[in-house]
């Protein structure tokens with residue numbers, strides 16, 4: 279492998295553990311009062327990530343110097359997913375230019391893009407033989423195109439190395455980056471995912487750097503540009519939203535023709551992050567699922583541990599089958 283040390287953040291080279299320190303990981307949150315972390319209910323407990331396959335996935339990610347959202351966001355499903363070699367790569371570095379109140383990805387000034395990263399993602403996919411890969415990124419408001427060209431290069435590299443692998447991208451909102459979305463859609467990923475994250479009322483406190491209607495419009499635009507592309511979006515619950523607001527988000531998503539909705543429980547990463555309002559029960563998730571199907575989504579994943587990329591491969595196969603069944607029913 280080529281030496282990439284010169285491409286890395288010089289601060290990280292001087293102090294590799296810098297991003298492990300919560301105060302330096304989230305400098306913008308350091309002055310905030312502590313929000314005590316609530317004990318999780320029984321239905322949220324997950325097993326510690328220990329298995330040879332988990333260690334093998336970890337080793338591969340380190341060897342290729344790839345960042346994953348599984349680790350950076352402290353995802354509770356990491357033990358299960360990595361044991362199946364299913365990891366979600368996070369391109370364009372480990373530092374985000376936004377500072378959402380729910381997210382554990384480090385905030386700050388990112389470093390230069392790694393031009394070899396697309397090839398390394400492609401190598402990882404080929405090596406693990408993934409049928410379906412999920413590629414996400416940090417927000418890169420500092421880049422003129424928000425990182426759109428890097429997404430395109432990564433999609434192209436994976437296609438070249440693994441033509442049969444389906445590709446799902448989970449993108450930032452490309453706000454104030456004219457032409458960026460169009461570029462990414464032209465690269466024809468199989469699934470275009472962008473999360474709305476929460477109900478519009480909570481945007482100022484939970485997702486202050488973003489705009490609900492901009493995100494919704496982004497997803498509607500994907501369908502306008504390529505009606506055959508699957509679109510997907512998700513929200514977290516337990517942040518203080520009410521059921522009526524969740525229903526309204528579902529209606530908004532349907533009016534943007536989003537195919538697949540994911541709904542999962544918000545979990546508080548540290549004391550400096552937004553507090554959990556409450557733990558939504560599995561029965562309530564069941565009711566959300568029923569209601570979302572009734573509103574016309576092709577696929578719904580609603581459960582406490584649902585995350586955008588959880589079971590994404592199996593879900594993609596079901597999504598495709600659901601579209602075929604609907605088209606067949608319409609033709610009768």
Ligand code: SF4
Nearest residue numbers: 348353356359587588
């Ligand atoms: S659910 Fe997604 S982010 Fe979490 S461990 Fe699995 S692949 Fe990674």
